[in-house]
Amino acid sequence: MNKIWKYTQYGYIAVAIVLLIDAGTRWNEDREQAYFSIAFAVFMLLIFLFKRNFRKKIERRNNQ
Template sequence: MIKILRYTEYLYLAVAVISLYKIGELWSIDRNQAYIFIFFAVVSVAMFLFRRNYRKRFENRRDQEKP
């Protein structure tokens, strides 16, 4: 289960990287669409940090319960 959580963390980072690429691509063409991708990038990075913190807390709790 922990491995799945680790992979989903990096999926959020992948979405952030793709969003940053699209921002660079769209900035001079359509700023409104670029702003949407800025939102996606920020939310993706925030979700990465949240999920990482949650996973580490879960691992620490699991390790403390083992005798």
Template sequence: MIKILKYTEYLYLVVAILAIYKIATLWSVNPKETYIFIFFAVVSIAMFLFRRRYRKRFEQRKKNNQH
């Protein structure tokens, strides 16, 4: 289960990178269209950090219960 959590957190990073790329390409054409991608980038980065912190806590708790 921990491996699945690790992959999902990196999936959020991929979404953030794609959103940032889309922001960079659309910004000069139509800045109003980029607001949704800015939202996706911010939420994806926040979810990456949240999931990473949650996974590390889960691993630490599992490690402490084994000893």
């Protein structure tokens, strides 16, 4: 199960990249929507970092 979580956390990075691309394409047309996409991409990156740190903490605890 732990290997699944190790790889699924990178889904958050993939979603953040897609949202940043979306923001880039909407920048000239709808700036408000572009800002929303950027904010959501930052949120996804924060979730990725939190989940990665939490998973590593659990792995260290299990190895002891």
